[in-house]
Amino acid sequence: MFELLDIKYLAVSVIVIAILKNVLLKEQKTTTKTRISNTQSEMVSAAVIQNVKKAISSSKIFVAHKSYCPYCHATLNTLLKDKKIPESKINLLELDTMKDGAEVQDALAEISGQRTVPNIYILGKHIGGNSELQQLDKEGKLDELLKEALA
């Protein structure tokens, strides 16, 4: 009688362990898949990086910005209103409204090490964001740079 019960318990235990093992294995597989797809979605394609580099190097002034960003508004105010740079002389990329803006932002982060906007380049040289632009202006170096860019 006892022996029969023991065998029953043993059989039930083996089944429970097998089910648990199966569930754990399935969970592990899903986690690995999620990690792989996350990595892939964070990758910027070489073609996009190449295109962004080309846009930077072929622009006298390059500003990646976002429509709602107050730092971007300050930068554009400085360049367009204070410094009277014609809009046609600035390569303006509005990342939140353009197609592929998120990818361009990823590429910019890769190229310049800066993820935030505005992301400013003058004559292919990375200036930084709005703080750096305003600092250059305070130091009296911005006018010279802009003059050189528009010469």
Ligand SMILES: N[C@@H](CCC(=O)N[C@@H](CS)C(=O)NCC(=O)O)C(=O)O
């Ligand atoms: N210190 C920076 C601040 C820029 C900043 O924080 N920009 C925000 C938008 S207003 C940003 O880029 N956030 C991340 C994002 O939009 O992806 C500067 O002066 O440019």
